[in-house]
Every structure is written in structure tokens, then in C-alpha cells.
């Protein structure tokens with residue numbers, strides 16, 4: 260019951276209606292049934308994710324912010340003139356990094372790459388509060404954004420690329436390596452890359468982080484079915500499914516699933532699918548891989564980076580790793 264591939268946010272095609280319908284059809288017909296996790300983030304899904312980040316049981320965001328604030332000067336050293344962030348969200352993390360670096364820094368060009376226009380607009384507002392910055396937004400997938408940035412190389416100064424929030428955890432290992440390779444290709448030797456990754460921790464903590472007692476993560480997961488009902492005329496009965504968070508020890512990942520509580524027939528006319536789900540059968544909606552600190556160093560080294568520093572939050576088990584393109 261452990262297939263090897265799950266489409267990652269970056270690997271999926273653009274979010275046009277036909278792309279969504281085609282992918283819903285394709286992935287629901289797989290065995291086991293699945294849906295790409297990138298579709299969790301419509302407007303409501305993004306708001307639910309923001310709420311997850313404030314839950315006491317989901318400490319990732321706060322741990323990462325503490326590390327960014329505590330090491331801002333080492334991360335944003337004097338040579339950096341350009342910062343690229345893949346998936347900036349609200350811009351709060353980059354903002355904390357810039358604030359933590361102090362006032363003696365030079366001018367900064369900030370390039371923000373995100374598929375969400377709403378997120379980009381908010382991040383721009385947040386970041387333009389800082390003195391001496393220029394914000395450029397790229398409404399694009401990571402891949403397209405990286406290509407654009409590869410073309411817009413700077414002649415002076417170095418670039419720092421950020422990939423935070425343990426978003427890398429959604430990639431399966433081949434997808435992860437391909438992604439790191441495309442980041443490396445977009446960089447020049449001497450440019451830096453900062454990667455935020457959640458670490459393996461006691462299983463009860465992991466389960467609570469992905470199955471919180473307030474049910475916010477369950478709502479985040481079920482919203483994917485609500486979205487399919489809304490946008491593709493699906494007839495999923497949201498009361499007929501339960502949220503599951505399963506720790507897969509062998510693959511070192513938390514899997515989110517939606518379990519059918521009974522035998523039920525499902526139709527999604529605009530995706531041209533109809534099928535029956537058995538009681539207990541699940542739709543696999545997300546994987547979040549968790550790493551050990553040395554795994555992060557070796558995956559970066561295999562992709563053409565040398566690691567300069569790794570900072571670990573010992574309490575919440577989260578790592579920031581600063582690497583240099585070699």
C-alpha cells in the first residue's frame with residue numbers, strides 16, 4: 260500500500276480548470292486513489308493552512324521563525340544583493356530575516372515566486388515596509404520562476420534563494436532531487452540557498468501536528484473534496500469521509516488520507532469520473548517527509564551544494580541549512 264510516486268506541488272501542471280479536472284480524474288483512478296497536495300491551497304485551503312501554523316500542535320512555523328531571527332546576520336551576509344523566495348506565503352519569514360539583519364545592509368532586490376496572486380500581493384505589501392528594498396513578483400510555478408531567475412542573473416553581488424516551511428517535505432525523493440537540481444542550475448557558483456526542513460521526532464508529536472484536536476487539519480484535508488464539489492460539480496458527501504494522518508516509518512513520512520466511512524458511489528462529472536469507494540478505502544492527499552539533519556546535508560551535497568551551516572531547534576526539531584552553490 261505504499262506506491263512510489265505522489266505528484267508534488269512543483270511537478271503538477273498549472274491550475275487551469277482543465278488541468279485540475281484532468282489531474283483529479285487521473286489521480287482518483289490510481290490504486291490507491293490519490294489527489295495532488297498542491298490542490299489543497301485554494302483561498303479557503305490557504306486560510307486553513309495559515310490557521311494550522313498558529314496551532315500549538317504545529318510548531319514548524321514558529322521554530323523556523325526563531326531560527327531565522329537568531330541567525331539573520333549569518334544568513335544575510337554582506338555580499339547578498341538579491342534574495343529569491345520560492346513560495347513566500349504572507350512574506351512574514353523573509354520580513355523577519357531582513358529585520359534581523361539590521362540597518363547596515365545594502366540595497367536588496369527581492370524576487371518572490373508563487374502561484375497565488377493573493378499571496379504575492381500580501382507579501383509585497385509586507386516587504387515594501389522595509390527601507391532600501393525593491394520587490395519583484397513572479398506569478399509562476401517554482402520551475403518557471405527558477406527559469407526566469409536564471410535568465411535574470413545579477414552581474415554584481417550574490418543571490419540567496421529561500422525554500423522554507425518544510426515545503427520540500429511534500430516531494431518524494433526523486434522529485435526532491437530533481438527540484439534541488441533545478442535550483443542549483445538556476446544559481447551561480449557562490450550563490451547561497453537556505454532550506455527549512457522539519458525533522459523526524461517522536462511519533463505522537465508528529466501525529467498531533469497532522470491530526471490536531473481542533474480539527475483544523477481535518478478541515479484543511481476535507482476542503483479538497485469541497486473544492487472538487489464546487490469547481491467540478493462533484494458529489495462527495497463530506498460527512499462520509501474521515502481525516503487520517505498516518506506515520507509511514509519505512510518512508511519517513513506523514514501521510515494524509517481521506518477515508519471513506521462506508522460504501523459509497525462518487526461522481527465528478529466535470530472531471531468525467533464515477534466510481535465506488537469501499538468502507539475504509541482512502542484517498543491519499545499529501546505526504547510530508549521528515550528528515551534527520553545529516554540527510555539534509557547529503558541531499559544538498561549530491562545536488563551540487565556545499566553546506567556552510569546547519570542550525571537546529573532542539574525543542575521542536577526543525578532545521579535551517581545554509582548551503583553554497585559549488
Ligand code: AVJ
Nearest residue numbers: 311424425426428429476547
Ligand atoms: C506546507 C507542505 C509544509 O506538510 O507540514 C500542514 C502542509 N499539511 N498540515 C506540511 C500541511 C498538513 C505543510 N507544508
